[in-house]
Amino acid sequence: MKTHWDLFIAFFRIGMLGYGGGPGSIPLIHKEVVEKYKWMSDEDFGDLLALANTLPGPIATKLAGYIGHNVSGFFGMLNAVFATIFPTIVLMIILLTSLSSIDDLPWVQGMTAAVIPVVGVMLAVLTWQFFNKAIKGMGWLQTGIMSAVIFALLYFLNIHPGIVIGILLVIALVRKDKGNKEDKTKQQARSEEGQSS
């Protein structure tokens, strides 16, 4: 019982304090899970984070679910995910439904009009961050060509983004290249190092 209560409180705090969406709550999860409750070692947490990042979907709930599952099984998973997401969803529903009932007042319309450019800026910054990471990973040229092709597919041919992403995922998994070979030799070298030490 105590474990479930700890799980709930830990992830409740994470959910309520994690400003900036899921990624904003990663340091908070680290603080609760590694430092306060010691459910995982620092190293395990790093590995888990790397892995969670390569899978699709919201990051905060993947971490909460996995850690909850590790700490106390299926109900631990439900508990941690629930504690992470429930309070903020309730807040959001209450605020938005009460806002829309006063939607016709001119000053309320002025308020919502002023927020649109702010969200535009935040989206533009996110756009830049994604491009920046892509350029760091693949270089200017490949990112540029890929982006141009993707843009044409999405907005001139109107293909659903899911199909474009699906095709790219298949290419990423199927493609063979030097990188793969290098990687294998690196892995081998690492395991040999491990054996010798």
Add this chain to the structure above:
Amino acid sequence: MKYWHIFLAFFIPGILGYGGGPASIPLVENEVVERYEWMNVQEFSEMLALANSLPGPIATKMAGYIGYDEGGILGAIIGVFAAVAPSLIIMILLLGFLFKYKDSSRVKRLTQYVRPVIAILLGVMAWQFFAESSEGIGIWQTALITISSYLLIERMKVHPAFVIGAALVYGGLFLG
């Protein structure tokens, strides 16, 4: 049928949103605004602004609210479940397997290849927001709010929740 649509609208972004919650924002917009037409761009942007200024994961806040708006409590539960469950199940089932291959270039390429798609989707959304705002409150007001919020959030590192709060006050006083 409605519940099935709610499920699909969040299942697809959940399973394709590489790069955490923010990566699924444009995918959710694609389903919610363009495919099912549950909201227009204006309503979506208002919801996104509020979602951004509240704490907690962004993808589940959107799923919960839109699900509730379209199908009540059950709709909210289905939306959140669709957003969260598939990737969580994959994670728990495949963890051992993935740990083994996490250094493989193929697995690393998964996130890598999806980034430009997400960047373009986000960029087009940002453009739509600016265009919509210019139509509504004019280009000068839009530019003023855009530049000052950029400076506040990115240069002066003011938390977005405060900037959104300030924009609300400004809009209520001068744009009503």
